Amino acid sequence: MTSIWTQLEPLLARVQKPARYIGCEDGAQTPVHSDDKVSWLLAYPDTYEIGLPNQGLQILYEIINERDDAIAERTYAPWTDLEVLLRAHGLPLFSVDTHHPAGDFDIFAFNLSAELVYTNVLNCIDLAGVPVRAADRRPEHPLIGAGGHCTYNPEPLADFLDFAVLGDGEEVVSEITEVVGAWKADGRHDRRDVLVALARIPGVYVPALYDVTYLSDGRIESVTSSVAPIPVEKRTIADLGEWPYPKNQLVPLTEVVHDRLNVEVFRGCTRGCRFCQAGMITRPVRERPADQVRHMIKSGLQRTGYDEVALTSLSTADFSGIERVVADTAGEDNVSVSLPSLRVDAFTVGIAAQIQKARRTGLTFAPEAGSWRMRQVINKLITEDDLYGAVESAYSQGWRRMKLYFLTGLPTETDEDTLGIAELARKCVEIGRKYHNGASVTVSVGGFVPKPFTPFQWFGQNTVVELTRKVNLLRDALRRDKGVQLKWHDPKATLIEGLASRGDRRLGPVIEQVWRNGGVFQEWSEHFNLGLWEDAMADHGLSADWYVHRHRTEDEVLPWDHMSAGLHKDFLWQDWRDALAEVGLPDCRWTPCYDCGACTGYGIEHIVASAAPPAGGSQGTGQLVFLSSGAR
Amino acid sequence: MNSRYRIRFSKLGKIRFTSHRDVARMWERALRRATLPVAYTEGFSPHPKLSFGLALSTSHESLGEYLDIDMAEPVDVERIAARLDPCLPIGLDVQAAAEIESGTPSLQQVVTSCTWRIEVVGLGPAELAERVDGCLSADSLVVTRERKGHKVTDDLRPAILSLEMVDQRAELVAELATQPRGVRPSELIAVLASQPDDELVEGHVCRLHQWLSTDGAREEPLPFPHRATLAPHAEARAS
Numbered sequence A: 001m002t003s004i005w006t007q008l009e010p011l012l013a014r015v016q017k018p019a020r021y022i023g024c025e026d027g028a029q030t031p032v033h034s035d036d037k038v039s040w041l042l043a044y045p046d047t048y049e050i051g052l053p054n055q056g057l058q059i060l061y062e063i064i065n066e067r068d069d070a071i072a073e074r075t076y077a078p079w080t081d082l083e084v085l086l087r088a089h090g091l092p093l094f095s096v097d098t099h100h101p102a103g104d105f106d107i108f109a110f111n112l113s114a115e116l117v118y119t120n121v122l123n124c125i126d127l128a129g130v131p132v133r134a135a136d137r138r139p140e141h142p143l144i145g146a147g148g149h150c151t152y153n154p155e156p157l158a159d160f161l162d163f164a165v166l167g168d169g170e171e172v173v174s175e176i177t178e179v180v181g182a183w184k185a186d187g188r189h190d191r192r193d194v195l196v197a198l199a200r201i202p203g204v205y206v207p208a209l210y211d212v213t214y215l216s217d218g219r220i221e222s223v224t225s226s227v228a229p230i231p232v233e234k235r236t237i238a239d240l241g242e243w244p245y246p247k248n249q250l251v252p253l254t255e256v257v258h259d260r261l262n263v264e265v266f267r268g269c270t271r272g273c274r275f276c277q278a279g280m281i282t283r284p285v286r287e288r289p290a291d292q293v294r295h296m297i298k299s300g301l302q303r304t305g306y307d308e309v310a311l312t313s314l315s316t317a318d319f320s321g322i323e324r325v326v327a328d329t330a331g332e333d334n335v336s337v338s339l340p341s342l343r344v345d346a347f348t349v350g351i352a353a354q355i356q357k358a359r360r361t362g363l364t365f366a367p368e369a370g371s372w373r374m375r376q377v378i379n380k381l382i383t384e385d386d387l388y389g390a391v392e393s394a395y396s397q398g399w400r401r402m403k404l405y406f407l408t409g410l411p412t413e414t415d416e417d418t419l420g421i422a423e424l425a426r427k428c429v430e431i432g433r434k435y436h437n438g439a440s441v442t443v444s445v446g447g448f449v450p451k452p453f454t455p456f457q458w459f460g461q462n463t464v465v466e467l468t469r470k471v472n473l474l475r476d477a478l479r480r481d482k483g484v485q486l487k488w489h490d491p492k493a494t495l496i497e498g499l500a501s502r503g504d505r506r507l508g509p510v511i512e513q514v515w516r517n518g519g520v521f522q523e524w525s526e527h528f529n530l531g532l533w534e535d536a537m538a539d540h541g542l543s544a545d546w547y548v549h550r551h552r553t554e555d556e557v558l559p560w561d562h563m564s565a566g567l568h569k570d571f572l573w574q575d576w577r578d579a580l581a582e583v584g585l586p587d588c589r590w591t592p593c594y595d596c597g598a599c600t601g602y603g604i605e606h607i608v609a610s611a612a613p614p615a616g617g618s619q620g621t622g623q624l625v626f627l628s629s630g631a632r
Numbered sequence B: 001m002n003s004r005y006r007i008r009f010s011k012l013g014k015i016r017f018t019s020h021r022d023v024a025r026m027w028e029r030a031l032r033r034a035t036l037p038v039a040y041t042e043g044f045s046p047h048p049k050l051s052f053g054l055a056l057s058t059s060h061e062s063l064g065e066y067l068d069i070d071m072a073e074p075v076d077v078e079r080i081a082a083r084l085d086p087c088l089p090i091g092l093d094v095q096a097a098a099e100i101e102s103g104t105p106s107l108q109q110v111v112t113s114c115t116w117r118i119e120v121v122g123l124g125p126a127e128l129a130e131r132v133d134g135c136l137s138a139d140s141l142v143v144t145r146e147r148k149g150h151k152v153t154d155d156l157r158p159a160i161l162s163l164e165m166v167d168q169r170a171e172l173v174a175e176l177a178t179q180p181r182g183v184r185p186s187e188l189i190a191v192l193a194s195q196p197d198d199e200l201v202e203g204h205v206c207r208l209h210q211w212l213s214t215d216g217a218r219e220e221p222l223p224f225p226h227r228a229t230l231a232p233h234a235e236a237r238a239s
Helices: A005-012 A055-066 A080-088 A115-127 A172-185 A191-199 A277-281 A290-304 A322-330 A349-355 A372-377 A384-396 A415-433 A464-478 A491-501 A505-516 A530-539 A544-549 A569-580 B013-017 B020-033 B077-087 B125-137 B185-192 B232-238
Strands: A038-044 A070-076 A107-111 A143-147 A163-165 A211-214 A220-224 A261-264 A308-312 A336-338 A364-368 A401-408 A440-447 A484-488 B003-011 B050-052 B061-071 B092-100 B111-121 B142-147 B150-155 B160-165 B171-177 B201-214 B217-219
Touching (some): A005 A080, A055 A070, A055 A172, A080 A115, A115 A491, A115 A505, A143 A191, A163 A191, A261 A290, A290 A322, A308 A322, A322 A336, A322 A349, A336 A349, A349 A384, A364 A384, A384 A415, A401 A415, A415 A464, A415 A484, A464 A484, A464 A491, A491 A505, A491 A530, A505 A530, A530 A544, B020 B050, B020 B077, B142 B185, B185 B201
Parallel strands (some): A038 A070, A038 A107, A143 A163, A261 A308, A308 A336, A440 A484, B061 B201
Antiparallel strands (some): B111 B201, B142 B150, B160 B171
């Protein structure tokens, strides 16, 4: 079978948003499959609108298709209406580029950015006509792989993945292609052969090659392997400037999230926010050269016809020379710039004035916690003055509303800290009212989920009851404040995120049962079903309380201890002790090294164009001024 | 002083599964890529001055879609198609362009009917022919629908201006009025499904023409130029 388009076409008139399934984006490729090429199907296990903009997937799509010995196509999780029709008509999951059956690819690789999509992964594998359990697959089946931030703890999916990749994918996809190509050329006999060969590639983890033993109290005793390395080290590209991808960002025909040009200005972050997994696992900081950024913006806008560009990173205001780049771009005709991850301590009137030149995009700040004490615990060292300064800049430049993101359920959090959120929001509205009568803020509160490879990996997550109580505290406190709109993430979903985030491979049967009982699209509130998870946990004799709410001790073997993000475990432990002592830690980009391990272990360094932090605010020092001369 | 241009375009192949709003965004991007001097609205959120004709349902194709564009300065009409075509996604193609007076009433106001080619699935040609005859000989075709909690009854017969079968296939060509009470292809199919248990489904549907009447004469907002007869590969390329 080559394309199922003719069978699919009549079904598309009967589903919601059929443009999700047609491909045809500008930048899409329609490669020709052949026996001497390794075929990759890159999957994002959520809807097209969420998955298409994913930059990681688009980068790998281009890199693989540039090779002579490989091709890559894309697929996304079909919405439930199409799934029903596919199953009723005996049609498989397909690629959107050439509508090729998913089961015919050599490698079927998933981007895992969030835990609640795990059941969708199983559903996609099953829709491809492939056994969901790795142990049941035969040589003719695709190798099921995964990458993305969740693979730093791939254990809950150990039963289903043939391999997982840790870290940057730019280089490792080529090494995987070569190993699989050789296996394919050799007749594609024993699946174990290729798995053992894959496990020899740095950054590649093959769960089936590891044995896990448990203590009588349920904790892990040991993880061992006779053929595969321990630990599996993450991959890191040394210089982002060598990888100016995506060169042809996909321009979808239908509306998607982040529907704009995206240019990644740096990777990695050393602000050291203790709750932030991305900031820990993507170190060190690697800036893209400013000239390359300018070129990617200019040529990207020309090619795509977009009128908005987002400069992406974990903290874009930290990019050396950010004001210049923003000013140059916003000077173009009717082009608006959005800076998705803005630290309030670097948001100045200058930036505020620049980014609203063409069109006012939404503005979001993430103070994360409501009190200075709490922000010292989580090492998000922005002062109230920083926040109010940023908010004043924005209101004075014409914004009328903004979003503030907070976490609740953080370590050591008291009700005073939680209520500080309401206080901050109220004061922001007060500042706004000086400029506009209708000024308002939207406060978005998420329950904190401790993540692997962060100093909080030992912390017992708040219970659903406790998180709900804290949300209610805020609701009561803000009841009379017309200018503040409160939104919150469902604490029940937070519980399951916590389960998958720090779970181990004993959760495999739980995930499988939830999926078999119809639990797909669990990250969508209309589909999320806590009951399915509770039943499955009970059926397998497992306790969510034990997995999610339990504090870990220093000596406990964590399910991801045989992985490495380069960070020394004793650095993380010390940072956890510092958190409890309310000690902040300034950014190591501009201060001496703390020996976290991310640079030294891999012989790479921060690539930062400016020797001094950007102007404005307290700059993460907790002090008000920390500027050397010429910091601009 | 802005100049206004009217463009006629086709929407064929896979792209028919995109929505009317999606198509509007494709045009905005294409116009930016083609660096045509489109006029923008003033204010906090400037957007290009574009005005689309009657919305086309998602999954319907068309050989006669229209778009009016205000340009900040005059452009060479002959070059518009050449500039835009490479910037449009596969399946959207410019067929004709002309300058129009800026006071020209909007397409939604002046288009009175559309000609459709409608494939009917679930009925043989002979049976369909009978239904077509029945439909045409009826004095009225009253349908009832729910609208804001109230039952509304309409007679669709006056809006069916012409209806015939294509050769002997289960395919219709119908001219359906768009005002005062317009009829959509799906409503026509529902009328043809005389029994409630009929499983009639619309297959491929293509809008062939939009018509406006000037002093009783029927004409297209922009005629389909002879030189631009649809290339035989266009449909194949788009699907």
